[in-house]
Amino acid sequence: MTEAAKIVAVTGASSGIGEATARRLAADGHSLFLGARRTDRLDALTKEITAAGGSAAFRRLDVTDAADVRAFVSATRERYGRVDVVVNNAGVMPLSPLEALKTDEWDRMIDVNVRGVLHGIAAALPTMRAQGGGHFVNIASVGAYEVSPTAAVYCATKFAVRAISEGLRQESAGDIRVTLVSPGVTESELADTISDPVAREAMRTYRAVALPASAIADAIAYAISQPSQVDVNEVIVRPAASAQ
Numbered sequence: 249m250t251e252a253a254k255i256v257a258v259t260g261a262s263s264g265i266g267e268a269t270a271r272r273l274a275a276d277g278h279s280l281f282l283g284a285r286r287t288d289r290l291d292a293l294t295k296e297i298t299a300a301g302g303s304a305a306f307r308r309l310d311v312t313d314a315a316d317v318r319a320f321v322s323a324t325r326e327r328y329g330r331v332d333v334v335v336n337n338a339g340v341m342p343l344s345p346l347e348a349l350k351t352d353e354w355d356r357m358i359d360v361n362v363r364g365v366l367h368g369i370a371a372a373l374p375t376m377r378a379q380g381g382g383h384f385v386n387i388a389s390v391g392a393y394e395v396s397p398t399a400a401v402y403c404a405t406k407f408a409v410r411a412i413s414e415g416l417r418q419e420s421a422g423d424i425r426v427t428l429v430s431p432g433v434t435e436s437e438l439a440d441t442i443s444d445p446v447a448r449e450a451m452r453t454y455r456a457v458a459l460p461a462s463a464i465a466d467a468i469a470y471a472i473s474q475p476s477q478v479d480v481n482e483v484i485v486r487p488a489a490s491a492q
Contacts, residue, residue, distance in 0.1 A: 252277075252473070253276075253277045253278050253279065254278050254279070254332035254333050254383075254472060255278070255279050255281070255324065255328040255329070255330050255331055255332045255333070256273050256278050256279065256280055256281070256332065256333040256334075256335060256472070257280075257281045257282075257283065257320065257321060257324045257331055257333070257334045257335070257372070258270055258273075258280060258281070258282050258283065258335040258337060259283045259284070259309060259311050259317075259320075259334075259335065259336055259337050259338040259364065259368060260283075260284055260311070260337040260338030260339060261280075261282035261283060261284050261290060261293065261306070261337070262282075262284035262285070262286040262289035262290055262293070263284075263286075263289065264434070264435070264461050265337055265387060265431065265434065265461045265464045265465065266282075266284065266335070266337040266338070267289075267293060267461065268460075268461035268462045268464065268465040269335060269337065269461075269464070269465040269468050269469075270282055270293060270297065270304065271293075271296075271297070271462075271465070272462065272465035272466065272468070272469050273465075273468070273469060273472070274297040274300070274302035274303070274304055275300075275302065276469055276473070277302075278303075278333075278472070279302075279303040279304070279328055280294075280297065280302070280303065280304040280305070281304070281305055281306070281307070281320075281323065281324040281327060281328065282294060282304060282305070282306040282307075283306065283307055283308070283309030283311075283320045283338075284306075284308070284309055284338070285308060285309065285310060287306065287308045290306035290308075291306065293306075294306050305327055307319075307320055307323050309338075311336075311338045311360060311363075311364030311367055311368065312359040312360055312363060312364060312367075313367075314363075314367045314370065314371075317364075317367040317368055317370075317371045318367075318370075318371045320371070321334070321368075321371040321372045321375065322371075325375055330375070330379050331372055331375050331376065331379075331382065332381075332382055332383060333382065333383045333384075333385060333472055334368050334369075334371075334372045334382070334383075334384050334385070335385045335387070335468060336364065336365045336368040336369070336384065336385070336386045336387060336409075337385075337387045338360055338364050339360060339361050339364075339387065340356055340357055340360045340361065340441050341357070341402050341441055342356065342357065342402075342441040343398040343399050343402055344398055345397065345398050346400055346401075353401075354401045357401055357402055357405050358401075358405060361402070361405035361406065361408075361409065362405050362408045362409065362412075365386055365409050365412060366412065368384070369384060369412070369416060372384070373424070376423075376424055377423070377424070380423060381423045381424065381425075381476065382423075382424050382425070383424070383425040383426070383427070383471075383472060384413070384416065384424065384425070384426050384427070385427045385429060385468055385471060385472070386409050386412070386413045386426070386427070386428050386429070387409075387429050387430075387431070387464075388406045388409045388410050388413070388428050388429065388430040389402075389403075389406040389430055389431060390430055390431070390432045390484060390486065391403040391406040391407075392406035392407050392409060392410040392428070392430050393410075393430070393484075406430075409428070410428055410430075413426050413427075413428040414426075414428075414481075417479070417481060422479075425476075425479045425480075426479065426481065427468075427471040427479070427480050427481065427482070427483065428481065428482045428483070429464060429467050429468055429471070429483045429485070430482070430483065430484045430485070431459065431464045431485050431486075432459065432484070432485060432486030432487055433458045433459065433486075433487055434458055434459045434460075434461055434463070434464055434485075435458045435459065435460055435461055458487060459485065459486075459487050463485055464485055467483045467485050470483075471483065
């Protein structure tokens with residue numbers, strides 16, 4: 249472990265960007281505490297990291313449950329003594345036209361994508377204040393900057409993550425760093441949650457050119473690696489071959 253190694257808690261760590269981030273940060277010498285609902289995947293990932301000489305542990309996590317997120321952050325602190333970075337990565341994307349009135353899916357996106365980030369901030373901010381610093385990395389999307397058909401509610405949640413991140417940055421007076429990472433089309437399981445057939449077909453075309461999740465992990469690693477006086481506020485990462 250290097251002198252600059254940090255204690256990093258990652259939500260949504262069982263696949264996609266969260267899984268890739270865990271691998272990359274562990275390889276950089278950071279200690280990982282991983283959360284998601286699919287504990288079988290977390291167990292396999294933790295064993296992979298530790299077998300390679302890294303440090304990782306996990307706990308089942310539902311980011312829509314504020315008490316569960318508090319317990320997740322507390323477990324991170326109990327294991328490692330502090331919490332330097334929280335990567336609020338958990339997200340869902342069940343796209344559909346508004347006229348389809350899939351209100352349950354709207355609620356789910358709001359609960360995971362917005363409340364999940366707020367729960368992560370609420371759980372970790374007091375600890376970071378008490379220890380004299382910390383870093384939130386909130387995963388948004390290019391949908392935090394633009395709106396497209398079938399994505400109105402999803403984009404609204406990502407606009408919200410962008411606003412929350414900027415508000416936290418302005419309120420933090422330098423001791424808490426805040427980074428918003430907004431991926432373009434990235435290989436992940438997000439599209440698997442789309443139940444609307446029209447939106448699902450459109451997304452299949454849209455995702456024809458996609459970044460590997462490791463590209464987003466690299467951006468997160470860059471932001472975390474900067475010296476304490478440097479706050480990387482926003483990073484947008486798109487496929488070079490895509491106009492989106």
